[in-house]
Amino acid sequence: MLQSVPSSDELSDLVATTDRMRTAIEHVVTGRPELVRTTLAVLLAEGHLLLEDVPGVGKTTLAKALARTIDCSVGRVQFTPDLMPSDLTGVNIFRTQTNEFEFRPGPVFAHVVIGDEINRASPKTQSALLECMQEGQATVDGRTYRLPRPFFVVATQNPVEMEGTYPLPEAQRDRFMARLTVGYPSVESELDMLDLQESSDPLAGLQAVTDAAHVARLIDVTRRLYASPAVKRYVVDLVGATRNEPGLRLGASPRAAIQLLRAAKGIAAIDGRDHVLPDDVQQLAASVLAHRLLPSTESRLSGRSTESIVASLVESVPLPAAGPAPTAATTATAGVAGTRRAI
Incomplete structure (x- = not known):
């Protein structure tokens, strides 16, 4: 049986909560509203986020600010070459008092896990996150433990300083719903940042505006958003075009x-809609798809990035035809095609 689309009260609650989260985060991460918006969309879509940029632009600050806005458990991991998988998932410790092993959970047993410089860990340690991120569980010494819900991994990496790093394998990158770059702030935003942090750390005064249980309910609401068959076909056509791109x-x-559609639902939910538009898919196509793609030798030699390839595919893949007017049964087929194309 298909679930009903969210009610207006549920959507209003979601929009109000995410607005409070955005306001709180933007008090710390100034001048990047679209970055914050996309980050919250990934959270609502129950995905994981990879932040890639040069040092000092606020990657870890964004992750910390998001974690502070939710009253939940937070795990922080500084990835290093000598980090072991058990340092992430936890270990069994033998207690002589009881003659039994006791499981001591690692930092992944938290609602929000912040992984700093993930590409500094060895592939063996990176692979410990695969099961956690995909299945929401961790297996230690043959026993499987469920992770809390919501479970949101925000990892950072530095694409410039490559000495002593291990590039993320394709399987690991595929577990991240989106890859975002923070970028340098504008002059005005950087001046505001200097004023804001001249005498205090804005993170220290950041207060939680919601809790983990509420976020889990908002994730369920987001999953129930309506995506028409035409929009789903558009997602499949866009993803399929990457497999035939020379x-x-x-x-x-x-x-x-799957993750592109879920992320599009996250954006639609933040905008207060109970249905997905092709616009939502287009806005997130580069963030969700580019880091999963491998360019050909010719593309690399010509300096053509995977982001530019995705942008050209968004322009070339036809939009779905407009659907019928909305009815009580579908509630949302109006506008499933949309008329505006994202740039």
Whole structure:
């Protein structure tokens, strides 16, 4: 049985909560409203986020600010070459008093896990996150433990300083719903930042505006948003186009199509809509797809990035035809095609 789309009260609660979160985060991460908006969309879509940029632009600050806005458990991991998988998932400790092993959970047993410089850990340690991120569980010494819900991994990496790093393998990158770059702030935003942090740390005064249980309910509301067959076909066509693009030697996986649709629902929910538009898909296409793709040798030599390839595919893949007017049964088929194309 299909679930009903969210009620107006549920959507109003979601919009009000995410607005409070955005206001709180933007008090710390100034001048980047779209970055914050997309981050919250990934959270609502129950995905994971990879922040990639040069040092000092606020990657870890964004992750910390998001965690502070939710009254929940937070795990912080500083990835280093000598970090072991058990340092993430936890270990069994033998207690002589009881002659039994006691499981001591690692930092992944938290609602929000902040992984700093994830590409500094060895592939062996990186792979410990695969099961956690995909299945919401961790297996230690043959026993499986469920992770809390929501479970949101925000990882950062530095694409410039490559000495002593291990590039994320394709399977690991595919577990991240989106990859975002923070970028340098505008002159005005940087001046505001200097004023704001001249005498105090704005993170210290950040208060939680919601809790983990409430976020889990908002995730369930987001999943119930309506996506028409035409929009779903558009997602599949867009993802399928990456597999036939001569500028790529590896296209996007079926997991990418699933996560692109979920992320689009997250954006639609933040905008207060109970249905997904192709616009939502287009806005997130580069963030969700680009890091999963491998460019061909010709593309690399010509300096053509996977982001530019995705942008050209968004322009070339036809939009779905407009659907019928909304009815009480569907509540949302109006506008499933949309008329505006994201730039």
